[in-house]
Amino acid sequence: MSEFTLSDFSVARGPCDVLRDIDLTVGAGEFVGLLGPNGAGKTTLMRAALGMMPHRGRSTLSALPVAERARRAAWLPQAREIGWPISVEDVVTLGRLPHLARGQKPGGADRAAIDKALARMGLEGFRTRIATQLSGGEQARVLIARALAQDTPLLMADEPAAGLDPAHQLGLMDTLAAEAARGRSVIASLHDLGLAARYCTRLVVLWQGGIAADGPPQEVLTPDLLARVFQIRAYVRQTDDGPICQPLGVV
Numbered sequence: 001m002s003e004f005t006l007s008d009f010s011v012a013r014g015p016c017d018v019l020r021d022i023d024l025t026v027g028a029g030e031f032v033g034l035l036g037p038n039g040a041g042k043t044t045l046m047r048a049a050l051g052m053m054p055h056r057g058r059s060t061l062s063a064l065p066v067a068e069r070a071r072r073a074a075w076l077p078q079a080r081e082i083g084w085p086i087s088v089e090d091v092v093t094l095g096r097l098p099h100l101a102r103g104q105k106p107g108g109a110d111r112a113a114i115d116k117a118l119a120r121m122g123l124e125g126f127r128t129r130i131a132t133q134l135s136g137g138e139q140a141r142v143l144i145a146r147a148l149a150q151d152t153p154l155l156m157a158d159e160p161a162a163g164l165d166p167a168h169q170l171g172l173m174d175t176l177a178a179e180a181a182r183g184r185s186v187i188a189s190l191h192d193l194g195l196a197a198r199y200c201t202r203l204v205v206l207w208q209g210g211i212a213a214d215g216p217p218q219e220v221l222t223p224d225l226l227a228r229v230f231q232i233r234a235y236v237r238q239t240d241d242g243p244i245c246q247p248l249g250v251v
C-alpha cells in the first residue's frame, strides 16, 4: 500500500526551482533514506510534501485536510530546540493531539502510546524532567518520542540522527527500522552514509533538482554515484552485519 506519492512535484525557493518534476512513491514497510549533498533539497522535499511550503504538482499528503494530515504523518524537523519549559511527558503527550477531540483528555490508548514512545527512546527516567533543561541530544530524543507517540502510518524525519551519540544513533536507527518492519513508512534525511547503508531498505538520492538514484543501498552506493554526487570515494562492502559504507576521501 502506498502511504505517500509525489507526482510531477516541483518546488521553487527564491527565483529557482530547487526540485523539478519529482515522482516518488513510498509504500508501507519501507525505510527510505533521503540522501544528497548540502542544499540538494531534502528538507524542501519533505516540508513541501507535507504542505508546509508552496509547490507545483501533486503530493498525496498536502492534498489532505490539516487534521487528517496530522493523523497520517508525523514530522520531526531539523531544529531540535524545545521552546517551552514543560515536562518531557507533556512534550511527548503533544504527539497525541491529532487523535483527540478539542478539549478531550488523553485516555488509555494515548497513555499506552506515550509510554511506548518514552521507552523506545530510553526516556522513562526523564518523564518529569523539564524538557528545556535537557542536553541537545536528550531534547532530540524527546522530540523523536513525540513523533513516535503520534503513531501515524508515515514518519518523516529531517536528520534525526544529528547530534546523537553513537549508541543513541544506532538505537534510533534500530527503532525507525523496527517501525518500518511493523508496516509504517519511514522517510529520513541522512548525511551519515554508513547509517543509511546499514539500516534503510531504500535510498533516494537528490541531486541537481532531481532524483539521481533510487533503490536498495547496495545498488545506489556505487563508486560512480559517490564520486559524482558526493565527491567522495568510500569503502562499500556487504558484510554479515549488513552493508557498510565508510567514506575514505574527497575526490
Ligand SMILES: Nc1ncnc2c1ncn2[C@@H]1O[C@H](COP(=O)(O)OP(=O)(O)OP(=O)(O)O)[C@@H](O)[C@H]1O
Binding pocket: 013, 014, 015, 018, 036, 037, 038, 039, 040, 041, 042, 043, 044, 045
Ligand atoms: N528561503 C530561501 N530562499 C531561497 N533559497 C532557499 C531558501 N531556503 C533554502 N533555499 C535553498 O534551497 C536549496 C535546498 O535547501 P534544503 O534546505 O532543502 O537542502 P537540504 O538538502 O536539506 O540541505 P542540508 O543537507 O544542508 O540540510 C538550497 O540551495 C538552499 O540554499
